[in-house]
Amino acid sequence: MKKALYPGSFDPITNGHVDILERASRIFDMVEVAVLENPSKNPLFSVEERVAMIREIFRGKPNIKVGSFRGLLVEYARKTGADVIIRGLRAISDFEYEFQMALMNFKLDPSVEIIFMMPRVEYSFLSSKLVKEVYSLGGSLPDLVPEAVDRELKKKFHDSGAG
Ligand code: PNS
Numbered sequence: 782m783k784k785a786l787y788p789g790s791f792d793p794i795t796n797g798h799v800d801i802l803e804r805a806s807r808i809f810d811m812v813e814v815a816v817l818e819n820p821s822k823n824p825l826f827s828v829e830e831r832v833a834m835i836r837e838i839f840r841g842k843p844n845i846k847v848g849s850f851r852g853l854l855v856e857y858a859r860k861t862g863a864d865v866i867i868r869g870l871r872a873i874s875d876f877e878y879e880f881q882m883a884l885m886n887f888k889l890d891p892s893v894e895i896i897f898m899m900p901r902v903e904y905s906f907l908s909s910k911l912v913k914e915v916y917s918l919g920g921s922l923p924d925l926v927p928e929a930v931d932r933e934l935k936k937k938f939h940d941s942g943a944g
Contacts, residue, residue: 785896786863788815788854791831792824793930795912797904799838801869802845804898811844813861818851825913825937837929855890870897871905 785805791798791814806812814835818828826834828849839845850857858866866886868879883895900907907925915922916934923931 782810783865784811784813784861784863785809785865785867786813786815786854786858786861787867788817788850788857789868790817790819790822790824790909791835792822792826792909793831793912793934794835794838794927795904795907795909795930796925796927797869797871797900797907799927800900800904801867801898802839805867806842806845809844809865811846812867813846813848813863814839815854815857815861816847816849818849826933830933834927834929834933838927853889855886855893858893859890865894865896867896867898869900871900871907 785808787798787802787805789798794814802812802814816828816831816835824831832847832849835847839847848861854866868883870876870879879897886893886895899905904925912922912926912930912934916938919939921931921935921939926934
């Protein structure tokens with residue numbers, strides 16, 4: 782039984798994340814999405830909202846679980862019995878940050894294993910940050926985010942009268 786952890790902020794989850802998760806779920810017996818609880822990052826969605834959206838998207842996929850964590854990722858990986866941590870790598874620009882994080886995680890726990898997966902090309906330029914910017918300015922990206930995320934972003938930005 783091989784279990785992978787897919788950590789991130791997921792504020793909100795995009796189709797790029799979904800692509801990686803679906804592919805990872807065909808490689809591993811179980812994949813847990815680990816949503817970072819980090820109020821200092823000033824997230825748009827609360828942890829509960831992010832977890833609820835991800836649960837809705839993967840309802841009916843028994844080997845994709847959703848949890849949240851605070852503190853060190855390697856400790857959460859150990860606590861949950863994960864064999865591997867998965868991270869997505871979109872472009873060269875992601876590499877330096879991911880490399881630094883991977884080396885720090887190795888330092889903290891030399892037994893940790895980290896695997897990088899490339900998203901499909903149509904999601905290579907996609908980021909949660911730009912998605913939020915587009916919706917905040919009145920646009921929408923139904924091809925790039927799951928339905929639940931499109932709905933919740935519209936609730937936050939379009940239905941509030943906030944612009
Ligand atoms: O989606 P993100 O924001 O790129 O995800 C970043 C994440 C959650 C993987 C990273 O911030 C993280 O692992 N945070 C937990 C704190 C930690 O373990 N830090 C030390 C290792 S760099």
